[in-house]
Amino acid sequence: MEYIFWGSNTPLLTQLRQTLSCRIVECITFQQMKSSLSHIDKIDFCVFKEKDEPEIDIPTIAQLHKLYPSLYIILISTPLSKEEKIPYLKAGVDCMISKDSSKEELHKLLSVISDFKEKEKLKEDNHTHSLAEFKLPLWKRAFDIMASSCAILILSPILIATALAILLESKGNIVYKSKRVGSNYKIFDFYKFRSMYADADKRLAEYKKLNQYTKESEEEELTNSSYAEMPLQLAISDDNAQDILLFSDNLSTSENDYLKTKQTERSNAFFKLENDPRITHVGQFIRKYSIDELPQLFNILKGDMSVVGNRPLPLYEAELLTSDEYVHRFMAPAGLTGLWQVEKRGDAGKMSAEERKQLDIKYAKEFSFGMDMKIILKTFTAFIQKENV
Structure with a gap:
């Protein structure tokens, strides 16, 4: 994973570089952010965003998140109230940290983020594999x-x-x-x-x-088809009953009979x-x-x-x-x-x-x-x- 600092606070950027002992790309404007990410096929970046003016921050964060949904965005700011945090979180900020966060806290956070990214990648790979399409062999x-x-x-x-x-x-x-x-x-x-x-x-x-x-006889089919097609609106049971009753407008049936009918329908x-x-x-x-x-x-x-x-x-x-x-x-x-x-x-x-x-x-x-x-x-x-x- 690579890191980008989005802001104009040079002392804060220097502090982050010293604390993390790693390369952090500096992007002052939103256009520089887009330029840095535009040539990359797989976006695997963590962005440190310095809090500035909410009226400017929130729309640009939302736009960045829409363009690159896999970015992990961290907002660096002074402590915020719950009401102040919500717009940032809705815009796409993943977490918030203080400017005074210790080295241990930052490393722990980035370790969690890295693990999260790995699990997301593994899940995506498994999902892609599960959806793999059948391809007709050339000989066939x-x-x-x-x-x-x-x-x-x-x-x-x-x-x-x-x-x-x-x-x-x-x-x-x-x-x-x-x-x-x-x-x-x-x-x-x-x-x-x-x-x-x-x-x-x-x-x-x-x-x-x-x-x-x-498989059902004609008489059973005519009876059960009403249950299979009825819109079920309510399910109730009592302590003495061994089955749940399902009700529609004018009909009722037990849950077991309904499930049996659906199974027959499937077979x-x-x-x-x-x-x-x-x-x-x-x-x-x-x-x-x-x-x-x-x-x-x-x-x-x-x-x-x-x-x-x-x-x-x-x-x-x-x-x-x-x-x-x-x-x-x-x-x-x-x-x-x-x-x-x-x-x-x-x-x-x-x-x-x-x-x-x-x-x-x-x-x-x-x-x-x-x-x-x-x-x-x-x-x-x-x-x-x-x-x-």
Whole structure:
């Protein structure tokens, strides 16, 4: 850490230099302060500010603090009252000392400041590390470009035929675009051949009770959904009660039931319908053979996705997976195919939402070129599904 004296009191500056036995840069004016700090990338300075006129001191200190918030500013003055101290502290002064402070007091203060700066730096480094973004390996990006380009060229007859079939069967866009969340929670336009009628999104709530991953029975869901959505306004308990009651306008429920409902809501983040009535005839065919996924080759070419990765999620699903438990899922590329798609799907051809999430996390932590090649080979034998999902 380096030191600056901000003021025109030369005897006080000399006293500080003798007491601290270190180099202290002298800056008389605010412009000199800015000039001294302007060429420095990392501001790690302690500024001794001589108290002068509050009307001048406070605005300039506030401006300096705004420009360089990491500066540690020490005000040197005679003893001040509480009312006098508050404006200086609000402006950005970190502490105040007397002109008559002893050598021991000054060294102790600067030792505390130095420790504080080190801890702040360590915290900042850890925070930066924790927010480190996933970066796609060069080998994976090169493979994605090569594979998607070749696939688009080879499959162009199928792409054209599918587009014509969709156009002839029902009105609407040939390619369906939706916002999806990929690696690092990046949102992008996700391409698929339209396999549903044009108003499918509006009918989503109508068919939500058919969700393949819903664990609650229809009766429990209808009852508990009122609790999950109600605005809780009051929580009370008595000495004899074993649970806390939560009240809304016209409803009440126990805290345990409410938390259970929210947990179920979280575990049902994935939404999928069996025998979805919103799907067109062409849509049923292209879904069965995964032809509806082919426009994602253009997502791969653009860099939104990779050939192998974790499926990019709709916004309403991704927002439920932002806790530390599931954040690793997004530290991997979004993919056309992935680990859970080629794994055994459990009893009756189904895989629970939790199993899917755990396989996504496993891929994010362990993916390699060899694993990607195995998944691609398995995809060719698994893409014809026995279930209609």
